[in-house]
Amino acid sequence: MTQTRDEAVRPRRGASAGVPVDEPAQPDRIRRPSDAIRFVVSCAGLAAVMLLVSFAQQTTHGIQTDIAEGTAHAPELLLALATLASSFGVLAVPIAFAVERLFHKDGMRVAIALLAAMIAFAVTLTLDDLVVQAAPGGVLDSLIWGGTDTAPVHTDIAPVIAFVSVVGMAGRTRWQAVTWFMIALAALTGLTAAYASVSALAATYFLGRAIGHGTLYAVGTPNPRPTGMTVVTALERLGLCPRRAARLDDPEDGQEEARRYGVLLGPSAAGDDPVPPAPGGAHGGWHLELRVLDRDQQTAGLPYRLWRMLRLRRTTAGRTLRSLRRSLEQESLTAYAAAAAGARTPRLVGTLEVGTQAALLAYEHVPGRRLRDVPAEEITDELLTDVWRQFRRLQKGRLAHRRLEEDAVLVGDDGAAHLVDLWSGEIAAGDLALRLDLAQLLTTLALRAGPERAVRTAVPVLGEEALAAAVPMLQRVALSRATRQAVRRDRDLLPRIREEIVRLKPESEAAPIRLERFRPRTIFSMVALSIAAYIVIPQIGSIDLVQLVATATWWWAGVALGAAALTYLAAALMLMGFVPERLPLWRTVLVQLAASFVKLVAPAAVGGVAVNTRYLQRSGVRPGPAVASVGASQLVGLVAHILLLILFGFLTGSTNTATKDLAPSRTVVIAVLALGLVAGLALTIPRVRRVVTGRLRSMFSGVVPRLVDVLQSPKKLCTGIGGTLLLTVGFVLCLDASIRAFGGALPWTAVVVVFLTANAVGSAVPTPGGLGAVEGALTLALTISGLAAETAASAVLLYRLLTLWLPVLPGWAAFAYLQRKEAL
Template structure:
């Protein structure tokens, strides 16, 4: 039986009459991720056109001039005929197609396309009539080209492009050819008549496509996925005799292939029942064309970020996916690995394909309790995996839902959609690292390594150690690792215990890291903020008017920050550490912060230093966490305190903000934080992050509290660090003739430092400069003085220490101190 949309059950009809198919009702309309991706690509293309014409105005103007001069020699009669044909054809062809769709009872598609056309018409008219007059110049001038006789977008063809995009002419080549020919002809006549420029036509095309795809995604498209009845009918054409079928997967899960269990009618009910070991004879996977783009952006990101041999192809056509999975199923079977036998494959209409496998009754590895997972099962899994490796077959998705434990206790490898044949060594080792992690998640690292070594050997496991990295694992496995963050480390330790000479240095798999993008964005923001200001400065005048004794005071204050940072760390470490080397570590941190976010580099190098000094990993992390926690508390308290002091000074109107504003801001932040903590997911995330960051901090703080000397050292270093940085900023302001109340300077520093710590860019680049410049300007300094002071402050605290920081870093590495 097949459910209708109302939930009732009706018998199947047609070729499969009498074969019941149990499945939930499919939605009438679906939102395809491909439409959303095309909408995004069109918007990006439109933005690129805007950027191009804004930075290359002379080039676009020159191109337009050449086209106008070239078409001036064309016969007037020919141009007139082309204009007449395009004027009628650009509307006639879409209308004729819409009428044809109406006769075929496809009126909803036409209605959505008309909505897209209306939206496009409204947007283009608004751009031409309102935006142009409201904001002339710049990009619009480049788009318009030619004065008031042209428009930034082509009003006549943008709605037609939106209509054609939304109505969908895929598979109808003649209609596509005629319609786009008339659109191209209309664009050409508009170009020759100077109605629109080349840039305007490009913007028109991309705008029409964006509106068409956006409307299509918002309204949804008719569901093209074949029903279970069509799937059963296809199985009959393959020579099979379905008796009953049912949907097995969860229809609510997006991005998943549909699965059907099918019961076959064989030689006789008694004979069939005697030979069948499970509720179904076949498990059928349906590949829907619209699902091929599910998760495409993530796959493209992985393909771009990781080396080519690390990931598979980001996008495959439906036919290619069907052929690849079929080939992998046959290759795995030929290699002797246990996998469900492929019975048949076929396309299901034009929008789907199916693969029919013999059904193997059992449970996925994820559903097998740990106490039922025996060493024999794990060894069997490793034997099947070894056969894949011997056949040079890479699975690429050895997760817990692709490893099947049959009711007979034997292990099967399933779901070969991402696999590849004739794989290289790296792909095979990545499979090994993936399966090691998958098994360790369910059976523990000790059992995973022990059972793998008994089948694969110690040398094979040692080769996988450099690839035991989070970035090398599948998305689902990385999510599971959040519950056990040190699992990969424990797997490595188990392998090294078996083979101590194992090379454990990780292999570089990434082309770039996300922090590289953050760095580029931060530098771009910094350049956008600072470069225009620097370009307007007269450096000769600044050097001649700068008060140099304040510059040297700022330099001395900057140097004193490293001593304060060293005492801040020493105060929270009960063990005795050399002061000189601790100061040198803080200098080295100034080099590290250029390749790591501001709040991360110092923590990492200090933790490493404590470990190299003989302090165990747990107490080392706890000591650094304790210093960071106390620093955070002191930072907040000082910000509130000096905010009140700033509001109570006699020249408060010139400084940052009165105390009332500080109170309002604090209360508002508290209200937002309280509201966020009422959301369970946010509360759990915050709790896990704080637990991971400050685990073991309280016992370490108790140890410090037992020594008043250590406590004073830590608090003194924390306060001294703020004082020296504020002094450096104040001296930088005074070096260029500026003057602010000292309480305002402290508030400015504390605010900018908080912003720099929150932004994940090296040294807080971009964020600190912008926050400091804005805050100093609001406080009453001129833009020139504020910019000069910020540049001097950042030169002394960020850029000047880089060279000595590198020297200190290299020295400490040679001494094995970090």
């Protein structure tokens, strides 16, 4: 008896509907990253409304008045009908939509939406009836709504907005239009009736959205992801007949961008036999490897990608946000382009959308291990060379991989290298993207095989010119997140890679290319400068400058100026003492003056170090010894600073006692013990201990050998230590003379303690020149020491004028001169 083709196909489809898939049970509910992002955005919008209205109260009141005057001429019957329609429709339309959802068996979503509406109602009711009523003129009343009779939030609208945000109306344009029309109509009637303001309605919108999305994220949504069985069964639409499958990635790992399944095929519906299964695998070998893209995961990692997009220049940023369809097309195009370029990569068999919530890409399975799982002894030069050959084919095809980490290299069972994970790739890539790929792969292979082997195996394949182009790109910011974390644990890795390339081609040494639009430190500095202005400006505003100038003793100001000038000579001697090589005195003084200019664009503890290191390198000192020399001077300065602070704190405490003995005051003892206890407790935390150890090691690596060299020359040792002490003396004299210029006086031991404390605070705070922190610490310390607040503020301003602001112009001139002479 013969069968038709349809009859032959039908039993096979029925059989494949029960394809066994070995995978962990999927959760019934998930928390979508998109809900968390929308919650954060809504909270930011609410904060922006509060901030904006606090600065523009008159504008919002003017808008309110204009609306009231405009609607006063409208027919009363029309306003009454609009009020009636909005009062009825703003509740009736969402209820009707909820009933429609119940008929579609979406009751859980409706229940969560009702919960969000109840929370929104409770919050708005509390704000309207309790907070503002109990505290008239408070933040909500005065900053946002200006103390009018309007309610702080619209109690009728906020629960509806929260309900709509949770229940979801995507794809239902008519329901969306009617619902939001009713909400807008209710808002308009609230404005005309003067029980809601423009700012209140804006805050109501963001509050309702925040509560809705926050509730949805906290409770979770029903899992829309298709099961593994559904995904595997969908392969029949590609003419394939799956027989068995298993989940390959670990759902608890959180490292995969998509789900991965291994699939074993049977004979197709047309009677064709599949290729034999590859050896290995959890079930004896797979024919296919599926990558499943879930719609709800498309926003995963979006904040980080946006941060990278804003921080890095346009040509270096990867994808930010793509739709499911766009992600499917992008990965498919990259896979086909890589195969056309001749790179060894798993063949893409087909792509398919699985409903509206997922899509799959079916790759030919290649048995093997990721480079991360390959033992070090199996990473041979032949394997590294093969990786470089596949990479060269991508480069010739103008294809950027963008994530050439250890997991992106698959070492097959036959020992051949395959490039995988092309989902973030880019076709027709520019030169910068290709060079970044080269820097990334160099770093990845150097982490596994060492910089020497990574560079040595790349030279025969890529050539010295191509490797030289990667030297400016070897920056941590240019690498992927996982690679940056690995490089952070081995801070010498990137310099060693650069040295290996420069050894091959010395002319390839070049300054790193600026890849960042800004650094995180810049944002921190801007915030810190704003805080500093908040601290310093009120101090200046409270001073009568005319009276100040009239009563000041200006010859003391001249003494302070001379003491400030002495500090540059002291800093030069301090540096010269810890450099075995001979340095010219006055050029070194000019370098310290130039460093005072750099302080305005770099933190106090960073600018001087960078300038001195660059100066030593230009003077013929090799980079390693130059860094070690500056580190040695900084280390001795740190030790001297701590010892002087303890010594003079001890003496200051003893001079305040009635018996004038050398017993320190109880306050000093308690402060020292408290600081020691806090430091000891902090160092018991392993992570803090690792960070402190790493920072000290990076700052003072190579310092001990350099100090040994200096100890062999008593003259150098005396110069370095003498300069260190003279530097402290100069600053203390400047501060003491500034105090005396305005009629104040303190014991000299107290002045030393005040300076050392404020200097430590200024070095710890990453603001240019310690701006804000030094002023605040000095003023507070001088006031506590017994100086009048006005005198303390005046003395601090003069001191900072002489030590920070006045040297800026001559420092800029010195910086320009030294650059012209190629000394910096």
